[in-house]
Amino acid sequence: MRLTAMLPEPLSVCYLVCTGTEANDLALRLARDHTGSREIIVVDHAYHGHSPSLVEISPYKCEGPGGEGLADHARKVGLPDSYRGPHRGADAGGLYAAEVKRAVEKTVTAGRRVGALMAESLIGCGGQVEPPDGYFVDAYAAVREAGGVCIADEVQVGFGRVGSHFWAFEPQGVVPDIVTLGKPIGNGHPLAAVVTTPEIAASFQTGMEYFNTFGGNPVSCAVGLAVLEVMEREQLQDHALEMGERLLEGLRELQSRHELVGDVRGRGLFIGVELVTDHETLAPAAAEAADIIEGLKDRGFLVSTDGPLHNVLKIKPPMVLQADDIDSLLTNLDEVLAEVG
Numbered sequence: 001m002r003l004t005a006m007l008p009e010p011l012s013v014c015y016l017v018c019t020g021t022e023a024n025d026l027a028l029r030l031a032r033d034h035t036g037s038r039e040i041i042v043v044d045h046a047y048h049g050h051s052p053s054l055v056e057i058s059p060y061k062c063e064g065p066g067g068e069g070l071a072d073h074a075r076k077v078g079l080p081d082s083y084r085g086p087h088r089g090a091d092a093g094g095l096y097a098a099e100v101k102r103a104v105e106k107t108v109t110a111g112r113r114v115g116a117l118m119a120e121s122l123i124g125c126g127g128q129v130e131p132p133d134g135y136f137v138d139a140y141a142a143v144r145e146a147g148g149v150c151i152a153d154e155v156q157v158g159f160g161r162v163g164s165h166f167w168a169f170e171p172q173g174v175v176p177d178i179v180t181l182g183k184p185i186g187n188g189h190p191l192a193a194v195v196t197t198p199e200i201a202a203s204f205q206t207g208m209e210y211f212n213t214f215g216g217n218p219v220s221c222a223v224g225l226a227v228l229e230v231m232e233r234e235q236l237q238d239h240a241l242e243m244g245e246r247l248l249e250g251l252r253e254l255q256s257r258h259e260l261v262g263d264v265r266g267r268g269l270f271i272g273v274e275l276v277t278d279h280e281t282l283a284p285a286a287a288e289a290a291d292i293i294e295g296l297k298d299r300g301f302l303v304s305t306d307g308p309l310h311n312v313l314k315i316k317p318p319m320v321l322q323a324d325d326i327d328s329l330l331t332n333l334d335e336v337l338a339e340v341g
């Protein structure tokens with residue numbers, strides 16, 4: 001199949017579904033059938049979907065307004081954020097992964113079997129955070145040693161957006177056991193997918209058929225193939241790399257002139273600009289961030305805020321944007337930063 005050929009071995013079994021939520025919900029079912037456990041480790045502030053099964057393990061929702069708290073079978077680990085989090089040095093990856101190891105140990109000590117780790121390869125709602133080097137290598141090892149499986153949620157970050165690679169887990173040096181795909185896979189059309197190993201897929205053969213009326217319908221498949229063809233023909237992954245470098249460079253230049261800009265981070269066209277009122281304390285500039293996105297909207301640029309403190313400008317533009325668009329965004333952001341700052 002065209003899609004599985006783009007993923008590393010042993011990720012070769014694909015289920016086509018309609019939304020990112022359906023993909024992650026199915027990933028949970030695969031993990032449960034394979035490990036015999038519902039226990040799940042998630043990252044603080046993560047969002048994985050809108051169904052009950054996912055809201056209750058998405059801290060972004062279940063611990064936010066109207067939420068009922070994390071499910072009993074879920075454990076949360078800290079955001080591996082080397083700008084604001086407790087670990088910021090060269091050893092940050094290992095130190096954050098040690099939290100995953102502790103969550104695994106607590107699960108075992110509680111007499112429960114380890115199920116899965118579900119994490120975005122680059123963290124979106126948590127504030128455009130790229131986990132430090134080695135984080136996933138160590139975290140995956142801890143989960144697998146205890147018999148668990150590793151699920152990479154690539155719903156936001158897959159499909160060439162990170163530029164250097166087609167999948168965002170690749171620069172992390174890991175191969176997940178289950179990968180979930182959504183959003184860009186259909187370029188606006190409701191299409192999503194789960195890709196896993198033959199071994200995990202075999203565990204899912206319980207006798208209960210997986211039935212999904214619209215999953216994998218011919219129109220959606222044609223859309224998915226067209227997206228892949230256009231991406232290849234127009235070399236959109238390379239384009240994301242080139243445009244992302246231009247944007248990051250421009251944002252770093254703005255950082256050198258605007259006190260409000262604390263951190264500029266990202267990969268390809270998945271970028272975060274964290275705003276602070278104090279570079280020592282990192283006091284979040286949430287009100288200023290809100291004013292900036294309003295100012296940009298008035299000028300025709302749609303940017304949102306994200307992160308636990310609502311102070312990260314989330315820049316995730318359409319992959320077809322051109323150098324002119326970037327230069328125009330930078331000019332306008334420069335002016336809005338000057339007004340708000």
Ligand SMILES: Cc1ncc(COP(=O)(O)O)c(C=O)c1O
Nearest residue numbers: 019020021047048049155156182
């Ligand atoms: C990381 C991530 N996973 C899953 C989902 C759920 O996808 P959908 O809205 O297509 O159900 C989203 C949606 O925003 C997401 O950002």
